[in-house]
Amino acid sequence: MSETQGQYQFAGRIEGGIDAIVVGAGFNGLVAAAYLGRAGLKTILLGASADVGGGVKERTFASGLKYPDGEHLVSHLDPVMIEDLDLYRFGLSYAARRLDTVYFFEDGQSLHLSGDLLRAGGVEYEDEDERAAFAKFMEEALEAAAFLRPVFEPVGGDAKAFDKLIRSAPAGLAARINQYLLASVDDVLDAGLPSGLFKTAMTSEAAFRAGAAPNEPFSFMELLRRWSGEVSGLQGALAFPEGGAPAVIDALRRAAQAAKVDIREAVPVSSILIEKDRAAGVEFEGGGQLRAPLIIAACNADRAFQRMIGPAELDLEFQRALLAPAPKIAPASVHLALSGVARDEKTEENMRRRLVYAPPPAKLRRAFAEARAGDIPEDLIVETIFPGALDGGLASDSLQTLSAIAHPLPFDLEADEKRREAIQNAIFSNLEKFAPEITGRIEETALRLAADRAGEAGEKPSVFAARGPVIRQAALARAAAAGNIGGFYFCGPEAQVGAGLSGLAGRIAAKRALKESRRGGFS
Amino acid sequence: MIFPADDVIADNPRASPLYAAAAAANDANVWTSVNGWAVARVFTSVEKEYKAAKDGAAIADLGPLSRYAVRGGDAALFLSRVTTAPAARLDPGDSARGLMLDYEGGVIDLAEVSRLSDDLFLLTTPTPHARRLQLAARGLDAGAEDISEAVAALGVFGPGAGEALTAAGMKTPGHEVASSAMVRGVETAARPMQFGALPGVELIFPADEALTVWERLVRRGGVGPIGLDALETLRIESGAPRPGVDFISADHARASGRRTPAEIGLPHLAPLDRGWYNGRRGLRYTAPKPTRALVTLLIDDDRSAPGAAVFSGGKAVGRITSCAWSPTAKRVIAFADVSRPIDGKGYEISVPPPAEGNVPGKLFETAENILARAYLAAQASATDSRS
Numbered sequence: 001m002s003e004t005q006g007q008y009q010f011a012g013r014i015e016g017g018i019d020a021i022v023v024g025a026g027f028n029g030l031v032a033a034a035y036l037g038r039a040g041l042k043t044i045l046l047g048a049s050a051d052v053g054g055g056v057k058e059r060t061f062a063s064g065l066k067y068p069d070g071e072h073l074v075s076h077l078d079p080v081m082i083e084d085l086d087l088y089r090f091g092l093s094y095a096a097r098r099l100d101t102v103y104f105f106e107d108g109q110s111l112h113l114s115g116d117l118l119r120a121g122g123v124e125y126e127d128e129d130e131r132a133a134f135a136k137f138m139e140e141a142l143e144a145a146a147f148l149r150p151v152f153e154p155v156g157g158d159a160k161a162f163d164k165l166i167r168s169a170p171a172g173l174a175a176r177i178n179q180y181l182l183a184s185v186d187d188v189l190d191a192g193l194p195s196g197l198f199k200t201a202m203t204s205e206a207a208f209r210a211g212a213a214p215n216e217p218f219s220f221m222e223l224l225r226r227w228s229g230e231v232s233g234l235q236g237a238l239a240f241p242e243g244g245a246p247a248v249i250d251a252l253r254r255a256a257q258a259a260k261v262d263i264r265e266a267v268p269v270s271s272i273l274i275e276k277d278r279a280a281g282v283e284f285e286g287g288g289q290l291r292a293p294l295i296i297a298a299c300n301a302d303r304a305f306q307r308m309i310g311p312a313e314l315d316l317e318f319q320r321a322l323l324a325p326a327p328k329i330a331p332a333s334v335h336l337a338l339s340g341v342a343r344d345e346k347t348e349e350n351m352r353r354r355l356v357y358a359p360p361p362a363k364l365r366r367a368f369a370e371a372r373a374g375d376i377p378e379d380l381i382v383e384t385i386f387p388g389a390l391d392g393g394l395a396s397d398s399l400q401t402l403s404a405i406a407h408p409l410p411f412d413l414e415a416d417e418k419r420r421e422a423i424q425n426a427i428f429s430n431l432e433k434f435a436p437e438i439t440g441r442i443e444e445t446a447l448r449l450a451a452d453r454a455g456e457a458g459e460k461p462s463v464f465a466a467r468g469p470v471i472r473q474a475a476l477a478r479a480a481a482a483g484n485i486g487g488f489y490f491c492g493p494e495a496q497v498g499a500g501l502s503g504l505a506g507r508i509a510a511k512r513a514l515k516e517s518r519r520g521g522f523s
Numbered sequence: 524m525i526f527p528a529d530d531v532i533a534d535n536p537r538a539s540p541l542y543a544a545a546a547a548a549n550d551a552n553v554w555t556s557v558n559g560w561a562v563a564r565v566f567t568s569v570e571k572e573y574k575a576a577k578d579g580a581a582i583a584d585l586g587p588l589s590r591y592a593v594r595g596g597d598a599a600l601f602l603s604r605v606t607t608a609p610a611a612r613l614d615p616g617d618s619a620r621g622l623m624l625d626y627e628g629g630v631i632d633l634a635e636v637s638r639l640s641d642d643l644f645l646l647t648t649p650t651p652h653a654r655r656l657q658l659a660a661r662g663l664d665a666g667a668e669d670i671s672e673a674v675a676a677l678g679v680f681g682p683g684a685g686e687a688l689t690a691a692g693m694k695t696p697g698h699e700v701a702s703s704a705m706v707r708g709v710e711t712a713a714r715p716m717q718f719g720a721l722p723g724v725e726l727i728f729p730a731d732e733a734l735t736v737w738e739r740l741v742r743r744g745g746v747g748p749i750g751l752d753a754l755e756t757l758r759i760e761s762g763a764p765r766p767g768v769d770f771i772s773a774d775h776a777r778a779s780g781r782r783t784p785a786e787i788g789l790p791h792l793a794p795l796d797r798g799w800y801n802g803r804r805g806l807r808y809t810a811p812k813p814t815r816a817l818v819t820l821l822i823d824d825d826r827s828a829p830g831a832a833v834f835s836g837g838k839a840v841g842r843i844t845s846c847a848w849s850p851t852a853k854r855v856i857a858f859a860d861v862s863r864p865i866d867g868k869g870y871e872i873s874v875p876p877p878a879e880g881n882v883p884g885k886l887f888e889t890a891e892n893i894l895a896r897a898y899l900a901a902q903a904s905a906t907d908s909r910s
Contacts, residue, residue, distance in 0.1 A: 277799060311662030312600045315626035316801045320658050484804035 013288040018042050020294035020513060021282055022261075023269050023308070026054030028491040029298030030252040031506030032513075034085050036294070037259030039514050044290065045261050046282070048268045048299070048458070053249035055453050056501070059335075061444040065399055067335045068244025069448065072385055072403045073099065073354070074501050075238050076229030077248070081503040090254040091247070095391035097232050097239040099354045103201040104434030106360055111197045112353075117142055117227065117236040130196045137192040137202075144177055145227035146235060151474055152225050152497040153504055162474075180224060181471065185214035186361070204358035204381045209407050209499055211327030211466035213368030214361060221470040225498045238354060240390040245501060252503075272297065272308040272488065279488035282308075294487050294513045298506065300463045301480055301494035313485070321476050322494070326465040329371050330450035331407040334427050337444040338400040341388075351389035351400075357382040357430050371408040376422050380406045380430045399443060404431065411465050412451050420447055463493070473497045481508060489513050524588055524635050524678075524716060524725075525758055526751060527649035528767025529555040529562070536561040539586030540675035540733035548741070548748050555751060558650060560587035565750045570850050572753035576721060577851070580683035581749035582740055585676040585725060589651040593644040595665035602644055605659040606634040607784075607793040607800045613638040618701050618714050622784055622792045623652065624802025628810040629773025629781040630789075631655075632766055637701035637714045645701065645712065645727070649766050659801070675733035678716065679746065680723035680757075687744035688724065693736075709736065721757055756847040759856045762819050762889025764788065768829075769817055769844040769858045785813045788891060791898035815841070816863050819892070820884035822846070822855040822872055827882070832873040833859045834881060835866040843872060857884070 022033040025047030033045040051057060056070030082092065098115035105111070113120040121135025147169060151162055166177055180188065185206040193199040206223035207214045227236035241248050256263065272295055273280040281291035297304035301322050305314055314322075342348060359367065359379035367377035384404040388395035406427045412419060424447050428439050450464035457463075467473050474497050481495040491509035496502055536556035539545075551565040562584065566572060575581045593602055602610035608621025618637040622630055632652065637645040646656075646667065656667040679687060688694045693706055701714035712727040728736055740746055755765075764770055770782045783806060784793040793800070795807050820833075820843075831843045841861030849856045859870065871881035 277803075306662055312597070312604050313799055315804065316605070316655065316658050317626040319661065323661060484808055 014291060015289070016291045018044055018290060018292040019517070020044070020296065021046060021290055021292045022296045022298055023272070023282060023304070024048070024054075024298035024492065025052040025263065025265065026298055026492075027056065027249065027252070027501050027503060028496070028506035028509070029296070030249065030256050031081055031085070031503040032296045032298060032489075032491055032510040033261045033263075034252060034256040034259050035507060035510030036296075036513065037256060037261040038085070041294070041514075041517065043259075043261045044292070045256065045263045046267050046269055046290075047263070047265045049456075050266045052253055052263065052265065053246060055457060056245045056249050058244070058246045059446065061335075061337050061446065063337065063399070063444060065337050065396055065401065065444070066394065067337075067401050067403065067446070068246050068387060068394070069333075069335070069446075071245045071499075071501050072333070072387070072405065073238045073240055074245065074248065075226065075231060075236070076498070076500045076502040076504075077231060077239075078502050078504040078507060079230065079233070081507045084507070085252070085255045087248075087251050087255060090251045090258065092251040093242045094232065094239045095242040095393075096352060097237070098234060099238045099240065099352075099385070099390075101238075101354045101356055102350070103197070103204070103356050103358045105197060105200055105358055106363075106433065109197060110434070111201055113201070115237055116234060127196065130193070130198060133193055134198040137189075137198075140176060140192075141224065142227055142235060143173060144180055145224040147173060148177065148224055149228045152228050152470070153508075180220050182217055183220045184217050185219045185223065188220045200360060201356075201358050203361045203364060204356060207364055207368070207407070208356075208381050208383060209331050209405070209466060211329055211468050213365050213408075215365050218469040218471060222498070225470045229500075229502070240385065240387070242391055243393055244387055244391070248501060269308060271310070272304070274309060274313055274485060274488075278486035294489075294517055296489045296491060296509050296513055298491050298509075300459060300492045301476075301490065302460060302463065304490055304492055305480075309485070309488075315484075318479050321472075321479065324468070324472075326411075326462040327372075327468060328374075328411045329368065329408045329466045330411040330464060331405050331466065332409045332423060332427070332450070333403065333405045333448045334424065335446040335448070336402040336404070336438075336442050338402055338438065338441040339398070339443050340441055341395070341398065341400045348389060351386040355384040355434065357384075357434050359430075368408050371410045374410045376410060376426045377408065378426065378429070380409070380426060382406045382427060382430045384431065384435075400441075402438070406430065408466070409449075411461070412449060413461055415449055415451055420449070423447065423449065467498070470497060477505070481505065481512075487513075487516065524585070524647050524718070525633060525649055525763050525765050526557050526562070526587065526754065527632075528765060529557050529751070530559065531555070533559055539584055540730035541584040541586055541677065541737055544734050544737040544741075545584050545748060551750075553750070553752075557587040557751075558589070562587055563748070563750045564752045566748045569750070569752045569756070569848075572747070572749040573756055573850055575747055576681045576749050576753065576757060578682070580679055580681035580687040580744070580746045581753075582737070582746050583678045583680065583749050583754060585678045586671075588671070588676065589648045589669070590671045590674065590676065590727070591646040591648075591656060591667040592670050593646050593665060593667045594642055595663070596642065597663040597665040598642055598644050599638075601660055601663050601665035601667075602636050602646060603798055604663075604801055605656060606636060606646070607802075608634060608636040609797060610636050610638070610644060611798065613644075615640050616701050618716070620717075620792055621800075622789060623648065623655070624784070624793065624800065624806070625773045626802055626805050627773075627781075628783050628793075628802045628806035629776070630770060630784055630787055631772045631774050635716070639701055639703055639712060645714065647725075650772070673730060674727050675730045675736070676725060676727045677736060677740070678718065678723050678725050679740065679744075680718050680721045680749065682722070683746075684723050687740065687746045691739045691744035693726075693739065693744075711736075718754065718757060718761070721761070752847070755845070756849055756856070759819065759845065759847050759858060760849055760851065760889065762788065762891030764817055764858060765845060769860070782815060782817075783810055783813055786815045786817065788817045788895055791894045794898065796902070814863055816861055816865050817844070818859050818861055818865060818870075819887055819889050820857045820859050820870060820872070821852055821887045822857055822882060822884045824872070824874060824882035825855050826874055826878065827855050827857060827872055828875060831875065833861055833884070834871040834873070835861070840866075840870070852887070856887070859884070
């Protein structure tokens with residue numbers, strides 16, 4: 001590493017003969033680089049840290065047991081990207097591709113919904129009226145989510161396309177969408193699912209990892225965004241890739257290498273050179289330069305625009321959207337190694353599901369208020385999976401791994417030991433509400449807060465906070481991906497609506513760059 | 524620098540530092556308010572004031588305009604970003620005109636930038652832009668301090684402006700370049716300015732000294748004040764569009780009311796082949812082709828009023844946005860917002876009742892037109908294929 005670093009970075013060296021540079025070796029960076037490489041462009045992928053994949057990577061407990069960190073499920077992996085880059089050939093596979101969800105409630109009840117959301121309405125339930133209302137709600141919401149998919153993709157150039165799309169909806173759907181755009185989760189659910197477990201479950205589903213509480217306007221779109229994705233052809237489904245999310249990165253890395261992408265690690269870029277209104281290359285912290293007519297930035301927007309390009313080249317309105325404060329809420333994930341591995345069939349079957357603790361809506365509202373004020377809420381939504389049960393390759397004979405994401409938690413700039421323990425205890429107490437025996441079996445714990453991820457990536461913690469309203473995210477994504485500087489394209493997290501691995505932003509940035517390179521210039 | 528639209532319903536307008544002097548000199552006592560400040564429309568008579576400015580010199584209270592002192596290591600970068608004026612290329616003493624654009628290239632306001640020293644600039648805009656300037660300074664080592672309230676500003680216009688200043692003992696080398704100096708014991712910043720085609724000097728000094736400077740100019744320099752109505756005639760003659768009247772700021776306009784620099788006849792103030800400024804990308808890559816044009820018309824009828832319909836070939840193509848009687852042309856002169864292409868043969872303008880029918884309106888050339896045409900011709904012959 002240090003040798004190559006010296007080679008590329010020494011001051012004064014200017015390297016040319018390159019067609020395209022991708023800055024940032026996270027998920028979207030790999031996607032973009034693989035596209036460019038496959039198109040025959042001499043492409044260099046520059047990673048700031050020593051390994052590709054951004055925060056998604058395999059880590060190990062002290063005992064040596066491995067666990068996948070970063071996203072623990074995928075729901076939005078871009079199917080076009082998978083096909084274009086031949087990811088299945090490069091090793092992408094799913095260990096489980098349609099995870100059922102079991103919701104657990106405060107009073108000890110539970111609700112088991114099919115992983116195929118279109119069939120979730122057919123669940124067995126004692127009260128037929130409530131079930132029918134839920135089936136209708138699911139049908140309507142899924143229809144709207146599928147229809148709105150283009151809104152959540154930063155493809156269209158402007159807001160007009162968005163207006164046009166909504167106007168093109170059939171009358172009944174258009175009216176519903178207009179309501180969904182503005183409504184809070186509570187508004188929509190109160191109208192469709194007045195009471196019962198369905199309402200509690202859906203409230204938690206919509207609020208999970210969201211920046212807004214379920215009673216706040218615009219919050220319902222978060223749920224439609226989540227359900228707009230598809231995994232192996234199934235809308236709104238959740239899948240666990242074999243080897244976890246890091247295995248997806250590995251497949252992408254292989255795809256990029258097969259496309260002859262030159263991957264250079266641990267070469268932090270300090271600025272993107274703009275000359276005569278066009279991207280001209282990048283400059284390293286050491287002073288050396290790499291010059292190419294196409295630059296794709298796959299790091300976060302604050303770094304790419306504010307620091308690498310510089311405010312003097314940014315449109316004011318765009319900069320303002322970029323610097324808008326993030327919600328003071330972030331999810332936290334915790335990885336546990338549990339002693340003893342269940343052998344009975346029923347428990348094993350349960351462990352191959354996604355288990356969600358859904359607090360009562362009123363307590364959830366309070367939790368958002370508390371988290372925003374910096375307090376640790378008593379009630380949290382906890383999404384749990386057992387990677388070892390889902391994927392034999394991650395299993396161990398004596399220990400069972402558990403991966404949980406809890407939300408909403410206060411967004412800490414720095415968390416000291418005491419604070420970490422309090423957060424951990426809050427997560428555990430919610431875990432215990434549906435799995436009472438679990439805390440006694442904990443052998444090892446790895447708590448991962450937004451601040452930890454930020455510290456490792458050398459980024460502002462706000463990059464890892466929950467994001468604002470979906471429609472605002474979509475507007476920012478369109479503006480960020482618009483590519484108004486000739487030869488410069490952006491596919492960092494802000495070019496994507498919502499969290500999770502998608503690759504769509506990388507594909508779009510690369511396609512735009514390729515179009516420009518074929519045209520022989522930016523016009 | 525042009526006054527923005529007056530706020531006709533402003534309640535209890537504020538008195539500028541020069542208000543006492545202006546009120547004392549005001550025989551006609553016709554007032555309006557601009558940006559919330561009281562401004563005299565007429566002092567004696569419109570024609571007399573107009574003639575004085577055309578042949579000799581006249582002074583106007585420029586207090587209602589917004590003024591900012593811009594300081595910091597990145598001050599030039601900051602101004603090049605928030606306005607289209609080439610601030611980075613100004614030497615101390617130079618001034619430049621420009622526009623404020625939003626990111627899509629819609630015109631927000633006019634702007635004038637003067638460089639007083641290496642790291643001190645003066646920014647003048649018709650309307651206040653505190654929030655925008657605050658946003659533009661983020662990430663840069665620069666800040667804009669609103670000095671509108673702390674200073675008084677006075678414009679001396681006309682061919683005799685230099686003479687009047689000399690007679691008042693206020694002539695300094697600073698009147699050819701923007702500078703600041705102690706003049707007769709008063710810290711004064713002076714910069715050359717253009718009111719349309721009229722050359723002039725703008726004096727900016729502490730509000731406390733306002734009356735001293737005004738009196739010295741009136742008594743020793745022998746100049747009289749000019750009101751907003753006479754200035755309006757001078758403005759239309761020179762082809763300078765007035766924000767809020769001839770075009771609506773892109774900050775407030777609906778989609779159909781947004782105008783690009785080319786659509787208000789000022790393409791030369793937002794050149795695409797120089798450095799970057801806010802809105803340039805929008806103008807260059809995403810803005811649609813101009814569909815409107817702001818034209819200046821000579822109208823053979825003195826009853827025309829803003830809002831009158833403009834016809835071309837029998838079809839309504841736009842409206843009169845502002846008009847005034849020009850003693851030089853002996854005609855009504857007007858700005859009209861019309862659709863493109865511009866009809867070279869002229870237009871017809873509707874006449875308010877009880878008269879019926881239309882009167883002809885002919886295009887006339889202004890100083891601003893000439894600059895715009897020269898710029899467009901240079902663009903067409905440029906080899907830069909990207910623009």
